[in-house]
Amino acid sequence: MNFxxxxxxxxxxxxxxVGFYSAKNLKNVDDFYVMGRNxxxxxxxxxxxxxxxxxxxxxxxxxxxxxxxSLPYLTMFGATxxxxxxxxxxxxxxxxxxxxxxxxxxxxxxYPKNEVVKIASTAIVLxxxxxxxxxxxxxxxxxxxxxxxxxxxxxxxxxxxxxTVFTMAGGMKGVVITDTIMFCIFFVAAMLVAPFLVGAMGGxxxxxxxxxxxxxxxxxxxxxxxxxxxxxxxxxxxIASIVLVFASPQLLSRAFIAKSEKTFGRAxxxxxxxxxxxxxxxxxxxxxxxxxNPDLAxxxxxTWAAMNLAPKWIGALALAGITAAALSSxxxxxxxxxxxxxxxxxxxxxxxxxxxQKKLLVSRLAVLAIAILCYIAGTTQQITAVGMVYxxxxxxxxxxxxxxxxxxxxxxxxxxxxxAAWSMSLGFICAMIFxxxxxxxxxxxxxxxxxxGLLVSFIVYIIVAKTSEPTKDELEVYSAMxxxxx
Amino acid sequence: MKKDNFGIIALIAAIVxxxxxxxxxxxxxxxxTATIVTICWVFGPAIVGSVVYCIMESKGKWRQDTDLK
Numbered sequence: 001m002n003f004x005x006x007x008x009x010x011x012x013x014x015x016x017x018v019g020f021y022s023a024k025n026l027k028n029v030d031d032f033y034v035m036g037r038n039x040x041x042x043x044x045x046x047x048x049x050x051x052x053x054x055x056x057x058x059x060x061x062x063x064x065x066x067x068x069x070s071l072p073y074l075t076m077f078g079a080t081x082x083x084x085x086x087x088x089x090x091x092x093x094x095x096x097x098x099x100x101x102x103x104x105x106x107x108x109x110x111y112p113k114n115e116v117v118k119i120a121s122t123a124i125v126l127x128x129x130x131x132x133x134x135x136x137x138x139x140x141x142x143x144x145x146x147x148x149x150x151x152x153x154x155x156x157x158x159x160x161x162x163x164t165v166f167t168m169a170g171g172m173k174g175v176v177i178t179d180t181i182m183f184c185i186f187f188v189a190a191m192l193v194a195p196f197l198v199g200a201m202g203g204x205x206x207x208x209x210x211x212x213x214x215x216x217x218x219x220x221x222x223x224x225x226x227x228x229x230x231x232x233x234x235x236x237x238x239i240a241s242i243v244l245v246f247a248s249p250q251l252l253s254r255a256f257i258a259k260s261e262k263t264f265g266r267a268x269x270x271x272x273x274x275x276x277x278x279x280x281x282x283x284x285x286x287x288x289x290x291x292x293n294p295d296l297a298x299x300x301x302x303t304w305a306a307m308n309l310a311p312k313w314i315g316a317l318a319l320a321g322i323t324a325a326a327l328s329s330x331x332x333x334x335x336x337x338x339x340x341x342x343x344x345x346x347x348x349x350x351x352x353x354x355x356x357q358k359k360l361l362v363s364r365l366a367v368l369a370i371a372i373l374c375y376i377a378g379t380t381q382q383i384t385a386v387g388m389v390y391x392x393x394x395x396x397x398x399x400x401x402x403x404x405x406x407x408x409x410x411x412x413x414x415x416x417x418x419x420a421a422w423s424m425s426l427g428f429i430c431a432m433i434f435x436x437x438x439x440x441x442x443x444x445x446x447x448x449x450x451x452x453g454l455l456v457s458f459i460v461y462i463i464v465a466k467t468s469e470p471t472k473d474e475l476e477v478y479s480a481m482x483x484x485x486x
Numbered sequence: 487m488k489k490d491n492f493g494i495i496a497l498i499a500a501i502v503x504x505x506x507x508x509x510x511x512x513x514x515x516x517x518x519t520a521t522i523v524t525i526c527w528v529f530g531p532a533i534v535g536s537v538v539y540c541i542m543e544s545k546g547k548w549r550q551d552t553d554l555k
Contacts, residue, residue, distance in 0.1 A: 071524050078527030085535035089542065097549065205514030212515055221520040262548040269496050269539055272532035277503065279528070284511055483549075 004307070005148045007316035008323050011185060012162055015327065018181060019166020019174040029359045032171030033101045033339055039176060039257040044267035046180025047332070049275055051250050052080065053186065054329035055139040056392075057279075058322040062286050063298030069223025070287030072230060076237035077279050081272045083245035088268025091246070093261040094410045094481045100256050102336070103249040104344045107402075110409040110481075111417035112473045117405070120424045122344040124402055125249050128395040129337035130370070134377045135391025136333060140326035141378070147303055147319055156378050163331045164371040167338070168364045172257060175331045182324035187274070189314075189321030190282040193302075196309040197285040200292045211291035218287040229446060236448035240396045243450055247399040247406055249340075250332040338366035393435045393449055400453035401427035404461040412465070413478055419465035427457025493540035500532035 001009070030036050065073050100106055104121040111117045137159055144155035166174040201207040217223055222230025245251055258264035286301055296304055306318035342363040347354060354362070404427070405420035431453025437443030470478070507525050512518050542548065 071520055074524050074528060078524070078531070081528065081531035085531045085538070089535065089538050093549065204510070208514035209516060219515055219517055219521055221523070260548070265539060265542070265548070266492055269492070269532070269535050272535050273496060273499055273503065276507070276528045276532070280507065280511060280525075 011320040022170035022174040041267040045270040050179035050183040050328035051332040055326035066301040079238040079241035114417035116421040128398040132395040133333040182328040186321035189318040232446040247403040249336040341366040397431035400450040423461035430456040497536035
């Protein structure tokens with residue numbers, strides 16, 4: 001085992017220990033699902049960024065920036081942070097007041113007595129979490145196999161084993177605390193590698209000036225996409241970012257765990273302060289790296305820089321950072337998928353009278369069940385290939401379908417369950433048509449499936465809401481949620 | 487409710503970060519416009535959010551009770 005692998009193994013051991021320790025005071029399902037609604041701002045900030053940034057950032061985005069230019073990929077984080085501010089200071093306050101455990105809880109509470117909305121929201125969260133989780137786990141496997149020479153089976157066992165243990169033990173608390181530690185590791189890793197990249201170019205500022213002249217497209221707004229494709233690239237990544245923040249269960253659930261609505265607001269402000277430093281340090285200079293080494297495989301750009309440009313201990317921390325980024329996203333997806341199984345299916349349909357201890361046991365067993373499903377899917381060749389291709393597309397398209405129901409549910413008095421049911425169903429179907437169409441070549445590749453899903457679900461929601469009336473129950477929930485502060 | 491200075495501190499930090507980002511990332515570039523716009527888009531929410539937080543804090547917009555009533 002080389003030095004880089006040793007440092008990563010040490011970091012994995014730290015996550016396990018911390019995950020176990022966080023289980024010390026876990027007593028009930030409130031603690032397991034939502035950390036007792038006691039999370040301080042800095043932990044929410046840490047887990048939000050860690051969940052948002054997976055190995056995709058260190059491998060995929062860095063590789064894309066290396067080959068296509070920095071700005072088309074940096075832009076999406078403007079949408080992420082703008083959405084975070086709106087969530088933290090406006091929409092999230094009303095969601096926090098609802099005292100939810102899972103995202104389907106929102107739909108069940110806001111649109112009471114509508115089975116279609118209940119079932120559709122549970123199905124969306126379960127399948128989107130599972131499919132996205134499979135693709136994230138595959139990303140982690142690539143890192144562990146390529147960087148440390150592990151076999152695929154061993155990489156699967158390591159990843160799933162670690163995440164299962166600390167999620168089963170600590171629930172949301174275990175996930176949030178380990179996420180924050182992982183965020184610290186990859187934040188420091190990105191900040192430490194950046195100066196060595198700049199040094200390799202010839203130093204700041206003259207080295208950068210000369211390097212950019214060799215790769216003229218790298219600081220164009222559209223990189224080397226060209227204007228038309230560049231425009232649609234901006235549309236797709238910014239929509240994906242907006243949908244991710246407002247409508248993805250793994251991020252939206254962080255509104256449930258805050259100590260107060262002010263705590264959540266502060267956490268989003270902290271995020272807007274920390275995230276830009278991290279993402280510019282990580283991505284900006286990799287757009288100029290082709291001036292130093294034009295022959296890299298794009299997906300290995302970050303690992304090459306960590307292992308060849310930075311001192312050994314910084315490189316080792318950087319590689320541990322990639323694993324941390326991947327594990328943090330995986331654990332959040334795990335926790336949400338398990339919550340959907342236990343809260344939205346077991347508690348709601350199988351045993352509504354379950355005791356507190358029974359619910360806690362089932363929640364933990366649900367984590368194990370998800371791990372087993374992921375292992376089977378991850379080692380089945382066909383499912384692995386499908387998961388990697390469809391994973392992110394499917395998940396963001398699914399969330400785009402329920403996004404209007406969520407936003408209108410919070411903001412519009414005339415929101416109705418009928419509108420939500422039609423909007424989610426038709427938006428999802430249209431988005432899926434374009435997901436399969438794009439990957440199989442029968443719809444235009446430049447047309448983003450999430451944009452189609454979003455447009456259809458918005459239009460359908462507005463039309464149906466205008467032609468239906470909210471029930472007394474729906475109006476009561478809205479009024480209670482929107483009661484002015486006295 | 488006791489008012490805090492978190493918004494003011496965040497605003498100052500956001501402005502400082504914005505200026506530092508312009509200096510580090512923009513000044514060496516031969517063509518600067520697109521990068522300046524991107525920096526405004528990515529670093530801007532911190533400034534806007536801090537201002538909004540300060541306004542909300544001064545008007546007492548945060549709800550304290552914990553149940554939907």
